[in-house]
Amino acid sequence: MARTDRGASAVEFAIVLPVLFLVIAGIVDFGRYFFTQIQVTNASREGVRAAVVLMNPSAADMTAITQRALAGAAGVPGAAVPGVVTCASGATTNASVTVTAPFNWIVMGPAIRLVGGNWSLSGPVSATGVMRCGG
Template sequence: MRAQHPERGAAAVEFALVLPALLLLVLGIIDFGRIFSAQQTLTYAARAGARVMVLQNSQTAAVAAAQNAASPLGQLPSSSFAVSPATCTSGTQVAFTVNYTFSGTGFFGTFPLQGKGVMLCGG
C-alpha cells in the first residue's frame, strides 16, 4: 500500500509566504545599521571641522579636516560642508554642518543626513 502525504508541499508553501517578509526585515536591519554608521561618521566629521575652525580660523583647513574624517563615506564635495560664521572671533560659536544623501540597498530609497558640530571660539 502506498502512504498518502496530503501535507507534502506545505513546508515549501509556508516558506514561500514567509520569505518576502524575512528578506524585508533583513534588508531593513542592514540599511538601518549603515544609516546609523553614516550618521555617526557625519557627526564626527562636523565636530572635526568645527574643532579645526576654532583652532586655526581657516575654512579651507576645516573643510579638509572634515573631508578626511568623512572619508569612510567616500570623497564628499566641498559643497557638502558649511561653516557659520565665516570667521572665528572670541566669544562666538562656530557651527559646522555636513550634508550627505545616503542611498542604501535601493529598496528603501535615499535618506538625507546631516551632521552638525558647534564649538565656542576662544573658549
C-alpha cells in the same frame, strides 16, 4: 508523512521567505543609515575643532578646516561641507561646521512604496558641530 502534507513546508517557506528577507535587508539598511549619521556627526565635530583652533583663518586655513571635516567622514561617499563659521580674534561667539552626505535607502524605501506607503526618511544626512570661540 502523509501524502497531503508534502507541499505544506514549501508553501510555508514561500510565505515566510519575503518577510525574512525584508527583516534582514532592513537591518542592513538601517545599519548603513546609522553608520552614515555617525560619520557625518563626527566629521562636523572634527571640522569645528579645527575652526576653533584657527583664529582669523586664511583661504588655506579654510581649506584645511574643510579637509579635516571630510577626513572625519571617511567611508561616506559624497560628503560635503556646505557651511563653515569661524572665529575672529578675541570673539566669544560660536564656530560651526555643517557636513552633509547623500543617502539612499536600498531596500526600505522601495519596499514601503511597494505597499503604498511613504518613506519619509529619504534625502541627505546632515550634522552641524558647534563650539564656543575663545575657550
